[in-house]
Amino acid sequence: MSVAAVTIPAVDGTAATGGLTFVEGRPGAFLRPYVTELSAYSERYEEPLARRQPPFAGVVVIFGVGEPLALSGPGGRAVLASFAAGLHDTYVDTTTVGAAEGVQVNLTPLGARRLFGMPLSELANRVVSLEDVLGPWAGVAVERLAGISGRHDRLALLDALLARRIQAAPDPDPRVGWAWRRLRATRGTIPITELAGELGWSHRHLVTRFRDQIGTTPKAAARVLRFEHAAARLRAGLSPADTAAACGYYDQSHMNRDFRAMAGITPRELVTAGRAIAVA
Incomplete structure (x- = not known):
């Protein structure tokens, strides 16, 4: 190590x-x-x-x-x-x-x-x-x-x-592992219905397996992955408008709303504050 x-x-x-x-x-x-x-x-x-x-x-x-x-x-x-x-x-x-x-x-x-x-x-x-x-x-x-x-x-x-x-613990479900890697590879932009179809599962079954193995629904997990991708792009100096388009948001306002809900601040404030944000 x-x-x-x-x-x-x-x-x-x-x-x-x-x-x-x-x-x-x-x-x-x-x-x-x-x-x-x-x-x-x-x-x-x-x-x-x-x-x-x-x-x-x-x-x-x-x-x-x-x-x-x-x-x-x-x-x-x-x-x-x-x-x-x-x-x-x-x-x-x-x-x-x-x-x-x-x-x-x-x-x-x-x-x-x-x-x-x-x-x-x-x-x-x-x-x-x-x-x-x-x-x-x-x-x-x-x-x-x-x-x-x-x-x-x-x-x-x-x-x-x-x-x-x-x-010493049992392996996780390899099909959920594949779905998680697929979701990560697309940074949360793959449609969940498409993900379920690639597995040959119903949407309900995919949600059930995700809750057990990942903790949230595929939709919620995808939202976090999009947020991570957007934050990384913004910290790298890319513009908010280009970042919103590249990360699968409808528009910059959609990205701003997600950032406020998930980080409690705007995209610009997150970039200037760093990874952990000092708050009053």
Whole structure:
């Protein structure tokens, strides 16, 4: 597993002192189809730092060994150090205060389905305690991570723990895996009826299987993928009008409405704010 160290200053220096330091690791070969990002982090702020996290086409898992985060989203409010956030189609607000530390894992939906062994519909637009999805294994993993001080060593340990657990779990439905890859390859623009037809499934059956394996309907997942594609194009400096056309929106107003619903801000504000948005 390769690693790289990165240090980032506080997002809003008027609201917090200190900053975020993290080490990114490339998952081992077995985990790569299931884990898209793996990082060990620490951050400290004397005053509360509020951030808005836009949705992305995956599942976030935090193994926290420091102070808990306050989280607020469509599924309610919670204060948790270790948690799982299912596939969302809107933003989640977080507040960090004190010293937060741990390891973050970004999973593909199918990776999360295999790791958790439960229908991902139960996690859609929700943030829950890690023990709710991983049982006592979560507490054992967090305890072992807390016993290691080096971030590189934490990444190596968690890589091994996740690989062992996922390897012992049943494979996800390969037909849903194919449909998910097809949806990703088209960045959410393929008509859902066409996707169902290519599988030889009814629309209802495709929706049922997607809810179980991905967490949302194909239509909702496609909307998140379009949002991700549009945000990436805008950050690359492409114009809003061209981005709306390329990403399958009816027009720029349609894209603006989706951004407000999913990120809570306009496309231009998202570009200037960065990946995580500091909010008042």
